[in-house]
Amino acid sequence: MGILFALIIPVSHSNGGCIKIADDSFVQMSMSPLTLSTNKQASFLFSFGNKEGLINEEINGKIWITKYEEKILSKDFKIKDGILDLKHTFTNPGLYEIFLEFNIGNKSYTPEDFLIEVKEQNKNFALNYIYLIVGILIGMLLMKLIPSLRRQLQ
DSSP states (O other): OHHHHHHHHHHHHHTTOEEEEETTEEEEEEEESSSEETTSEEEEEEEEEETTEEOOSOEEEEEEEEETTEEEEEEEEEESSSEEEEEEEOOSOEEEEEEEEEEETTEEEOOOOEEEEEEOOOOOHHHHHHHHHHHHHHHHHHHHHHHHHHHHHO
16 A cells, blocks of 8 residues: 555646545545636645545545635535545635545544645736836847847957
């Protein structure tokens, strides 16, 4: 079982994922976009697995998101294919924790929480355009100066 987890960890980090182990099972969280920002919908995918792969049994549980111990979202779920998807739009920047509790058969699991960061959405597009125009002007100026500097150095 340790080999399975060792092989999954590098793969999970390559797509923005994170794995939490809960006894003989694990939960992998992937999210899109990789950098979460305010007022944009975030999509989370939770995969429940064990040493055989994805769990294809009924999984009942609860998921909730907190910020400074205040519940932002709470949802009960029931899945049968080992995959749980969640969409949420964060209105405030900061650090959030995602908690899961779930049951498979008669056994309860509580993996460690997932920590995510939400950044403030850049609302000042004018500043980005100014940087773009300044960059183009600097590039044009350098294209004019470089040939004349080469002639002077020769």
